[in-house]
Amino acid sequence: MRLPPLNALRVFEAAARHLSFTRAAAELHVTQAAVSHQIKLLEDDLGVPLFRRMHRALLLTDEGQQLLPSVRAAFDELSTATRRLRAGEREGILTVSVIPSFAACWLVPRIGRFREVHPEIDLRIAASIQVTDFAREDVDVGLRYGIGRYPELNTCLLMREEYFPVCNPALLGGAHPLYTPCDLRHHVLLHDEHFPHEPNPGWRDWLHAAGATQVNAERGPRFGDAAMMVQAAIAGQGVAMGRTALVMDAMAQGLLVRPFDLILPGSYGYWIVCPPASADKPKIKAFREWLLAEAAAGLAQGAAGQG
Incomplete structure (x- = not known):
């Protein structure tokens, strides 16, 4: 031949x-x-x-x-x-592809807890906005942000997103207290432009739903990574349009608060994906079950904190 x-x-x-x-x-x-x-x-x-x-x-x-x-x-x-x-040959290594903002705000702070329950598995976090090609890349599991249509992949919903303003607690009682959505006209609005064509609510949608149409929804700095926007909000630099997964920990720690009750649902969520042939491998199954438990606990804690 x-x-x-x-x-x-x-x-x-x-x-x-x-x-x-x-x-x-x-x-x-x-x-x-x-x-x-x-x-x-x-x-x-x-x-x-x-x-x-x-x-x-x-x-x-x-x-x-x-x-x-x-x-x-x-x-x-x-x-x-x-x-x-x-x-x-490397049964104890699990390589996870994840978008940087979700890795920084949600996954990385929890890695220690995964290590406690699964010390036999070493995680490798590959933070990238590129869609994983499992046939060509040495990746075991992907955490993708979208509507959940991933042909030829095993897919499991981790959590859906909701959208609402968040800010540093100091802004609630500062020079311009946030009593009503109209009070946002006195504050800097922080924007996430990580996915500029994402069909999910932004400031314009939220302000319209809140009846605060006199607030300029276009002003304020824009961030190419949502994690940077969250950090700016924690630092008191403005009010951010928060997403559930990216702000739940900061809210639980008292670093961010939700000044208004209005929440808008999003069409996107975070999905656990992998090739069907490897979906039941012990290390992948263990990681998937741990992710689901962590997401459920975080959402329950967030609901209790806002109750």
């Missing part, structure tokens, strides 16, 4: 996926010239052109389009097989 050079096939897959030698080179940590060399090597070996070099564009030839699905499937299969072997 005579196969083309494996490295050339790997370079071809990356270049075909990006339709760019430059981006493929960046992903593979090589030079663009090295990518071009490997593609030329593969084309010479196969005897057919795989790319059409257009002005400011790179396109696959018919032969390239025919080859790509098989190459991609082969690398996916290799990735899955090696990942399973590594998982078997």
Whole structure:
């Protein structure tokens, strides 16, 4: 069996996926010239052109389009097989992919409690806003923020989000006390723009529901990470539009308070996801059950604190 050079096939897959030698080179940590060399090597070996070099564009030839699905499937299969072997060798390590704001405000403060009940499992937290590709990445579990539609993955709802203003307790009785939503016109509004196209309530929606239409919903600083917005609110720099998971601990500790009763439901939530084949592995099952227990306890504590 005579196969083309494996490295050339790997370079071809990356270049075909990006339709760019430059981006493929960046992903593979090589030079663009090295990518071009490997593609030329593969084309010479196969005897057919795989790319059409257009002005400011790179396109696959018919032969390239025919080859790509098989190459991609082969690398996916290799990735899955090696990942399973590594998982078997490192049974005590659990790699979790999670968005940075949720990691900082909710997951990381609880890691010690997980370690107490499962000392045999070492967590590795991979904080990223990128969607995890379980076939290509060495990740066991993902904590995703969305509506819960994750085809071909085992999915479990961790918690749904609700939206409401939060602030440092000192603002309640300061120079401009927060008695009614209209009093927000005297305060800085803090905005979370981590997911700018997220179909969930923001300040405009909350103020409209509260009847405080004279308050300018657009003013105030914006943060590209929700955890930074929460820290700004704790520091007394303004009133933030809080999300349940990101502020529940700060509220339980008295660092933040909810000045008004109005709460708006969101369409997004946090979901525990993993490949179906690994959903019942002991370390993944243990982590999932612990997450659900922690979420339930936190929500119950928050409800009691606001009761």
